[in-house]
Amino acid sequence: MADKLTAYRKKRDQKRTPEPVPPKKPLPKGNDDTFVIQEHHARRLHWDFRLERDGVLVSWALPRGVPDDPKRNHLAVHTEDHPLEYASFAGEIPKGEYGGGSVTIWDRGTYECEKWSDSEVKVVLHGSKAQGRYALFRTGGDQWMIHRMDPPAHPEADPMPELVRPMLATAGALPPADQEHRWAFEMKWDGVRAVVYVDHGTVRVVTRNDREVVSTYPELRGLAEFFGDRTVVLDGEIVAFDEKGRPSFGTLQQRMHVQRPTASLLDRVPVTYLAFDLIYLAGTSLISKSYDERRAALEGLGLDAPRWTTPPAFEGDGSAALAASEAQGLEGVVAKRRDSVYEPGRRGAAWIKAKHVRMQEVVIGGWKEGEGRRAGGIGSLLIGVHDEEGRLLFAGHVGTGFTARMLDDLAATLRKLERKTSPFDDEVPRSHAKDAHWVTPKLVGEVVFTEWTGTNRLRHPAWRGLRPDKDPADVVREP
Numbered sequence: 001m002a003d004k005l006t007a008y009r010k011k012r013d014q015k016r017t018p019e020p021v022p023p024k025k026p027l028p029k030g031n032d033d034t035f036v037i038q039e040h041h042a043r044r045l046h047w048d049f050r051l052e053r054d055g056v057l058v059s060w061a062l063p064r065g066v067p068d069d070p071k072r073n074h075l076a077v078h079t080e081d082h083p084l085e086y087a088s089f090a091g092e093i094p095k096g097e098y099g100g101g102s103v104t105i106w107d108r109g110t111y112e113c114e115k116w117s118d119s120e121v122k123v124v125l126h127g128s129k130a131q132g133r134y135a136l137f138r139t140g141g142d143q144w145m146i147h148r149m150d151p152p153a154h155p156e157a158d159p160m161p162e163l164v165r166p167m168l169a170t171a172g173a174l175p176p177a178d179q180e181h182r183w184a185f186e187m188k189w190d191g192v193r194a195v196v197y198v199d200h201g202t203v204r205v206v207t208r209n210d211r212e213v214v215s216t217y218p219e220l221r222g223l224a225e226f227f228g229d230r231t232v233v234l235d236g237e238i239v240a241f242d243e244k245g246r247p248s249f250g251t252l253q254q255r256m257h258v259q260r261p262t263a264s265l266l267d268r269v270p271v272t273y274l275a276f277d278l279i280y281l282a283g284t285s286l287i288s289k290s291y292d293e294r295r296a297a298l299e300g301l302g303l304d305a306p307r308w309t310t311p312p313a314f315e316g317d318g319s320a321a322l323a324a325s326e327a328q329g330l331e332g333v334v335a336k337r338r339d340s341v342y343e344p345g346r347r348g349a350a351w352i353k354a355k356h357v358r359m360q361e362v363v364i365g366g367w368k369e370g371e372g373r374r375a376g377g378i379g380s381l382l383i384g385v386h387d388e389e390g391r392l393l394f395a396g397h398v399g400t401g402f403t404a405r406m407l408d409d410l411a412a413t414l415r416k417l418e419r420k421t422s423p424f425d426d427e428v429p430r431s432h433a434k435d436a437h438w439v440t441p442k443l444v445g446e447v448v449f450t451e452w453t454g455t456n457r458l459r460h461p462a463w464r465g466l467r468p469d470k471d472p473a474d475v476v477r478e479p
């Protein structure tokens with residue numbers, strides 16, 4: 001004869017799991033007043049919500065935990081009844097077993113039942129974290145929702161921001177030596193800037209042009225596990241390291257354009273998120289806190305793993321930091337004023353970037369066929385940048401720095417953008433315009449170069465790669 005725990009026992013082998021697996025016996029009689037919420041780091045992080053009822057723990061899995069806000073219902077998936085003993089269970093379920101992963105007790109206490117039917121349950125929770133009236137209602141099959149009926153649980157808390165554009169640095173000289181004590185110095189990382197949002201099991205990775213790219217960098221989904229029920233917004237840079245262990249934009253190119261990387265690509269070209277700022281943590285916005293306060297809170301998170309880490313910040317000696325960055329083959333340093341607040345989307349004077357090499361983002365407006373080995377394919381790209389009025393001005397051509405693979409990819413992409421007329425708003429010299437293939441100016445790339453000429457041309461530009469994280473309209477001459 002099956003009983004209420006048959007489904008529970010079927011999924012578990014007492015010899016392999018530390019979970020309680022009681023033998024079949026008459027169910028104990030309780031008071032129908034205990035609840036427990038367990039944080040369960042299984043294949044996917046979730047919270048198990050259990051209410052004692054008629055001798056078992058009636059259970060739901062909550063992928064985003066218990067809602068704090070009556071305006072935001074959370075999904076609750078009804079699961080098999082659990083034995084009453086489970087209310088005190090915490091431990092490690094071995095990998096490969098049902099629900100493999102760690103279980104901790106997130107909250108536990110008593111509850112009062114206001115209503116109990118097959119499709120709706122209303123309770124008042126008296127826990128240390130979960131307090132107040134909640135309704136669970138069935139939406140179909142084992143799918144339910146959980147709704148908070150009381151006002152927001154933490155009315156004093158700042159809401160988690162939906163979108164924070166990253167604060168930007170102004171190119172310039174390092175602060176003078178007698179001002180250095182007001183500044184912190186960080187290495188400038190050569191990768192893709194990204195703000196990461198972690199919220200109860202979900203991770204969003206958003207680039208500067210507001211694109212969500214977590215599917216491109218799925219290793220960052222592991223941050224959900226790391227943070228558990230702490231909601232966090234981080235600012236940082238996604239980088240890939242070359243064989244010498246230096247961040248390499250060239251290496252990262254192999255990942256930037258791939259929507260769903262294969263396991264072998266993830267293995268061959270892993271990325272690391274270098275988290276250098278903390279914008280929001282567990283109900284508190286840090287936007288108006290000083291750099292020093294945000295930095296201390298960031299270091300307190302203990303981000304120190306192969307796929308995410310907090311790079312060091314140096315105090316005091318800017319020229320030493322710049323020399324160190326050069327010795328390590330890095331782009332340069334970013335000086336940040338220690339008393340400055342976080343200014344989303346702003347390029348202000350509180351962050352200053354000093355670089356060893358000059359780089360410029362460019363918009364591709366056309367291409368010319370190559371000769372010899374490159375016959376029929378791309379020989380060079382015709383590139384431009386916008387002026388203050390938003391006109392796309394021709395800035396020269398770039399014919400070096402490409403790998404064969406980059407040229408093949410570019411050729412395929414550019415063919416789809418081909419058009420009859422020049423997209424540049426000024427006249428392209430005849431020597432360049434002759435036999436040019438024009439394209440709609442949608443692609444942004446990056447070049448290194450030596451200097452701007454008096455006629456608005458880049459001298460000796462070399463290609464670094466595409467920047468799908470940048471918008472063509474934002475491409476202007478860097479100061």
Ligand code: MN
Binds near residue numbers: 042
């Ligand atoms: Mn579970």
